[in-house]
Amino acid sequence: MLADRHPFQDERLDILHSYDVLDTPYEEDFDDIVGLVASICEVPIALISLVDGHRQWFKAVKGLDVGETPLESSICAHAILEKELVEIRDTHADPRMDGNPLCVDDPGLRFYAGAVLMGVEGLPLGTLCVLDYTPRTLTDTQRQTLRVLAGQVMARLELRRTLKRQAVLHSEADHRIKNSLQMLSSLTRFQSRISELDETREALDAVGQRIETMGRLHEVLQAGHVQTHVDLDDYLIRIVDFLSEQAPEHVVIDTALSRISMTPSRAASIGIVLNEWVTNAYKHAFPDGRAGVIKVTVTDLGAGTAQLEVGDNGRGTTADATCRRSGLGTQITEAVAQALDGTLTADANAFGTRHRLLFAI
Structure with missing residues (x-):
């Protein structure tokens, strides 16, 4: 059964894409999280699953050899319609999984639990989820671990996005500073050329050189991305x-x-x-x-x-x-x-x- 479209799907997808994480290589930090949650929950499969417009894509995978699946077979697409944590103790007893090829194949997935990865804007991106081939129930400690580690996933994703935005702002600020210094330098040179007084020309030339001195420092800061x-x-x-x-x-x-x-x-x-x-x-x-x-x-x-x-x-x-x-x-x-x-x-x-x-x- 295909999951319903999220009520704020367009906004949700815009937020997901703002993280620039889809189709990026696997990373050790995220691999460690799925390895840890699989061990604590005692399951063979753990995923960081991001639900895109036509697929669910895995930023980290433990126990599967695929990097994504279509939405038609996505359990996470159902989970992001719920709040915080979804636990399906037996997929064969859940009507949402009726006809899902991942659940009816042999061996099929019989257990699912996913903690929703919630962006700071309050919209879901996907889940940190665990799966098993047999029905089961998580303990309270395992559920809490899933929630906490989902928060760690979001913290890393949010840091990635924040750094990207800071880089964009830094680049824009650099561009404006460079343009401002060039404009000031051009204006002083122009005023120097049209001035009739030697003292005024000399003073303007000195100002222009001091502006250029500051411009050279700005070049050093830009080239090395050094702030301190x-x-x-x-x-x-x-x-x-x-x-x-x-x-x-x-x-x-x-x-x-x-x-x-x-x-x-x-x-x-x-x-x-x-x-x-x-x-x-x-x-x-x-x-x-x-x-x-x-x-x-x-x-x-x-x-x-x-x-x-x-x-x-x-x-x-x-x-x-x-x-x-x-x-x-x-x-x-x-x-x-x-x-x-x-x-x-x-x-x-x-x-x-x-x-x-x-x-x-």
Whole structure:
């Protein structure tokens, strides 16, 4: 006897499909559950059965060699019309099983008990069920075990769906952040081009570079799907790549970066300092087309401390170093160092200038 259509069949199927579990491979966690429930209930067959629109499909199977059956022979399709737990002690005595090929074949299934797998929306997806070839009755402990393990099945399915939704939201957020950063960068470049004042253009260019610095951090977070820590060297290399594109002719950047893991916010702060120091060197260290090298070094000093150093071999008189200690860029680096509980130092001579930030990892 074919089971009646569930009164909320369309909604039920939409919810079932939202879990993206149908036709997925067997998994150890679910296999362990059917193995355990079969042992406790002392039956040869246990299934995690999901009732689709035209079939019942098994996420885990113990004691059968099939992965699905048509609805015409599905006992679970009847069970999901009931509440919580259905126990059929003898299928031959139940009119719903009349003519069911699974029950009349030799050997036929004579016992069935299924705990309904109920979604959080209150609609059934299928059952965790046990079957036997002889009539029988479950004990209270076996019934309770079936209910509890059905809850474990749903907990795992719900976790799967939640993680999928979080991944979709994360992807959408990443996309919007990337677009927003690109739009801000484009707007600052446009305003810089049309501005008539040199000071305004310079300020807008600096803002644009800081936006780009944050964009590089976002790329690192996207690439590694990391939320708590990033590799500082990976992040700084991306910033150096960007800064190299802005370098004056005949000026190159060399790097020597220790591998250090830290939170994204602290890495972003160090990236801002790097951006300020390198762009400052572009402006002041290599006048009149002078060639040179900017060396970016990050050193793990041990004991939970590290140092960022940006040095150049440009003109580096003491007067020049003092000159560079004014303006918005200097205020930014000092504020960042304070936020990191770090220490800033600098020195300059005829062979160039070096800036250092000592910070905690």
